[in-house]
Amino acid sequence: MATDAPPSTATETPASGQAEQQPPLLSAVDPSASSSITTSPPPLAPIRTERHPSSSSTASSFDSTCVTSPLTPGGAPGAPFRSPGAAGFGATGGGAAGVGGSGATSHDLSEELLAAGWRKFWSKRENRPYYFNKLTNQSLWEPPTAALPGVKRTLSDPAAAVPNHHHHHHQQGPSAPKRPSFGGPQALDAAWNFSVHSNCVTLERPPRRLFQPHPETELLRAQLIAKLRQHYSELCVSRENIQPPPDSFNRWLIERYLSDKGSDPLFPSDCDNELSYALFREIINDLPVRLCRPKLSADAKKQLYRYAEASKAMIESRVANPESRKIVKWNVEQTYQFLRQAKMPTYEDCLERLAHLKRTCQPHIEEAAKESVEKICTKLYHLSVEYAKKVRELQETLFKVTNPTDPWADLPPWSGDPKRRVRCYPVQICSPAPRPAAQQQLVETGCTDRMQFVRYGRDNSSQQGICRSVFAKLQQLYTLHCTEEDPSMEKFFPRLWCMLTRYQAFLGQQSQNTQAALPIPVFEAISRLFGVTFELFASPLNCYFKQYCSAFPDTDCYFGSRGPVLDFYPLEGSFEANPPFSEELMVAMVNHMENLLKEATGPLSFMVFLPDWRDPPTEALVRLEASPYNRRQTCVLPFEHSYRNGMQHCLERDEDLYVKSAHGTLIVFLQNDAGFMKWTPTSEKIKDLLIAFGQQSSHRRPQPQ
C-alpha cells in the first residue's frame, strides 16, 4: 500500500547524481530495490564506476595508500570511509587471475558489455584471455558479442574445459584458473531467491570498527576453538563424568554473545558475568546422568536404575549436608524396592517413577555439584578470554606491518547522517588494512561433481568443502554486494574461506540445531503472503533472501549480512525470525522486537517461528503469546513438518536435506497497527502457509488483543 510507505523516504534518498553524499553502501547493485516505495528513487547508492587505483586489483592493492587514503563512496581518496575490505589480503591464487588487474582489462570491453556483467581475465593454464560474466556466471574463450546475460553456455566455455575429477586442486598450481563451472543446473533449483528486494527501512549507520577477516587469524581462531571444545569436554568428563550436553558449547557461545563487549567475534571475552547460567543449567540438568525419553519399558527400567545408582554415588562422594544425603538415599532405596517387585512395571509406571525420583533428588544433586559445575563454566570462560587475547595479538602483529603506529588513528570521522532513513544495507567495516597473506600461503580451490573446496596454504586440514550450488549462491551474493569494491573478485576466495572457517569453528563437528532452516516452500509462501523480505536469523550459508542478519558481521558483510539481530534497528518492513534454540537469545529477541514495534515509523511485522515447548513453556514462548503486538498465532504439529538440515551447505547427499521436526512449531505474528493492516494474517493466508509446511491442521486462535 503506497499510503503505508514513509513519505520521507523518497526525499531523503539521494538520486544517482549525488553519490558523494551517500554512505559507502556495499549493496549498490540493487536497482529495483525501491519498487515497494512508490514515490522514491532508488534508495541505494547508484552503481559507481570510478575506482580508487589501489582497489582495482592484484597484490599491489596492499600498499599503504589503502590505509592513508581510504576510498570515498565514489572512489576518490581522502573521504570518510573505505568500504569493507577495500584493502584486503592478497589472493592471487584464488579466483580468476586478472590480466594485469581487472581494472585494466575490463576497459577492453564496451560499456554495454561491462554493464551486462562481462569482465576479461587471463587463463594462466591456457595462456590466453577468457571472459566471465559476473551476473550469469557464464564464461567464454571468445569475446562476448551480445551484452545480454543469460546466453546459453557454449562449447567454448573454459570452465567446462577444466577436467572435473576428484581432488582436482592437487594437480593445479596456484596460478591455474580455478573458477569452477558453477551456474549449472544446481544453481537453478535454488534454495534462495535474491530477486526479492528489501522492504526494510532503517536509519543510516556508521561503519563498524572491526578488523577485516584475515586467513591467518581465522586459522588461529579455528585451532583455538577446537582446543576450547576439547577442554570443555575434558572438564565435563573429569569433574562430572558426563559427556558435554549436545550443542551446549554452541548455545554457550550464543548466550555469551548477548552480553559480550570484547573485541573477538568468536571468543567471548568481556561478559557481564563470567558464570553462564545457561551452561550451568544445561550441565546440572544432565547430572548425575543424562536422561532421554525411553522407547520401551525395559529402557525405562534401565534408566531408572542408572539414575538411582548414580544419584547415590554422587551424594556419597560429594560434600553434601546430612539431610540431603538422607533424602536422596531414601528415595533411591524406594526405587530399588520398586524395581525389585515381582511384577514387571509398566512403561508408564517407570516413567512416573523416574520423574518422581528426578524431582525429589535434583535439588540435592544440584546443591552437591554446584561448586564443581560452576568451575567448569568459569574455567571455560577464562580460557576463552585467554584465547581471545592470543588472536588479538596476532591481529595486531598483522596490522602493525601496514600500520606501524595506532592502526585506528588515521581513520577519518563518519560524515553520514544518523537521522537519515535508508533502505537497509549490509554492515560496512571501517578498519585499517592488514598485512596481505603470505604469497606461498594463498588460498587454493578445487571441485568435484558435488562439492567445491577452498583451502588456505598447503595444509589439507584447512580445507573447507561446500556444495557447488551453495558456492554459486555465495558467488551471487558476493557479486551483488561487492561488485564495486572488488570488481575482479580477487578477494572472493580468501573471504569465502574466512567465512566458511568461521562457521566451521562456530558449529564444530555436528552441531545442526542452531542452524536448521525453514523449508523453501515456506519461505516462498511468507514472501508472497506476508511481504516478508528479510531473515532476522541467518548466515550466508542458509539465507533465503539476500538481506538478512547474522552472527558474524566481519566475515558475513561481504555476503550481504546486516549484522547481529540485536544490533539492527528496522523502522519498518516485514521480517521472518527463526532463532537458534537458545532461550536467552529468544527472550532478548522478543524484547528487541517489542521495542522496535513501539518505535516503528511505518508498517512493521515479525513472523516468529519457534519450538512449541510447553513442558514447561519457555519464557520466550510465554512472552510472545502474551505480547500486546501478537495478532495471531498458529502451530504446526510435531512430525508433520520438517526443517532444512543445519548443515545444508555441505551435505554429501540430497536425501539428508530435510529433517522431520520432533517438536511442534509455533508461528506468531507480532505487528504494529500499520503492519497488521498491510500484512494481515487472515485465515485464508494461514491456510496457505500451513499447506506450504505440508499440512493443514491445528489452528490455534489468536490471543486476545
Ligand code: SAH
Ligand atoms: N535463515 C534460516 C535459518 C535460521 S537458523 C531461517 O530463517 O530459517 C538460525 C541462524 O541464526 C543461524 O544461522 C545462526 O548462526 C544465526 N544467528 C545466531 N546468532 C545470531 C544473531 N545474534 N543475529 C543473527 N543471526 C544469528
